[in-house]
Amino acid sequence: MLTTERKALITERLRRDGRLVAKAFAEEMSLSEDTIRRDLREMAADGLLERVHGGALPVKPDLPDFAERRSVATDEKRRLGAKAASLVQAGQILFLDGGTTNAEIARALPRTFAFTVITHSPTIAAELEHHPTAEVILIGGRLYKHSMVAVGAVAAGAIAAIRPDIFFLGATGVHPRHGFSTGDFEEAAIKRQIAAQSANTYVALTAEKLDRASPVSIMPLEAATGVIVGADLYGEGLDMLESAGLEIILI
Template sequence: MLTTERKALIMDRIRRDGRLVAKAFAEELSLSEDTVRRDLREMASEGLLSRVHGGALPIQPDLPDFTARRAVASDEKRRLGAKAASMIQPGQIVFLDGGTTNAEIARALPKTIAFTIVTHSPTIATELEHHPTAEVVLIGGRLYKHSMVAVGAVAAAAISAIRPDIFFLGATAIHPRHGFSTGDFEEAAIKRQIAAQSSATWVLATKEKLDAASPVTIMPLEAATGVIASTQVEAEQRQMLESAGLEQLLV
């Protein structure tokens, strides 16, 4: 097999699965593992993929910090946030994850009913400073500055006592095989804990998150209740969500 053919197959596999395991790929194609690893090194040097122990992942673009991301409030995020906010019922306990999309939920929360918002994001709590009917519970812990959320043992201990009615989970990517994912191990662990304790877990999915994978899996798609997404998502992406048994609210 020619080098160009091998590399094309490698890229196809990474796009399909969100990763490539060198040993398994070599066995599948009856190649030496050294050959595959050499191809991966060359492709990484060309900026085509990201080398990791045992294989490769898609290139993850450098993520801007939270302040920069917050300045970009697209119409899509506003629509998703408004739909999520409309789901909240009087008296419910709602856990709002961090992130710029979930900030749009905070801005759209109803002001005519009483409910409790729990969050481990100081920026989300700040959005609710002047909200007339929302009781706000802020979870503390070590601040993960990229996403502006509390993580670690202190946050986990506080979260363990809460049973939210709805959790609006923030994820950086949604993939049929790798589920909901993000970029940090501790952040993923906290998200997973909150979801396990919540009666329902919903994810707001902007178009660029669908069919993508980040380095750390939060949980499989089947573990969530549903996804709120744009009507502009492709039919194949809708099928991916449907196959996982997820409810879909399109706005």
């Protein structure tokens, strides 16, 4: 097998599984482990993957901060936000996760009937400052500044007392094996707790998050109620969501 062929297989395995174990991959390909490790070293030097003990992980893109993410895919996020907001009914309790897409949900929430919004994000709460019918409850805790959300024991204690009708979960990656994921352990734990206590969990997804795995898993795809995605989504991305049994809401 040519070097270029091996490296193409390594790239595909990382895309599919989100990780590669050198010994197991070498055995599967009937190649020496030294050969695979050499390929991994060369690919890591070229910036194509991240070497870890025993194998490799996909290269993790630099995570832009909250202010920078506001300018990414803004039209798509506005349309996702409007569709997500249309799911809200009078009298419901909804929990809005942090993130720029969920900020668009906050901006699009109905103004003709009353409901309650709980959030652990001060930026989301600020979006609702002048909303005429939304009762807003802000959860406190240690501020994770990258995502502008409260995390830790104080936040977890307050969240334990609530049972939302709808949770709009924010995730940075959606992968068939690794499920919904994000970049921080404490943030993932809070998201997981809210989802477990909510009657329904929906995720509004921009296209670049599909088939991506961030470092920390939140929950499997099957744990969500549904996803809100662009109508032009097709191929493996749509198959992945449908095979998980998710309700798919197109914009």
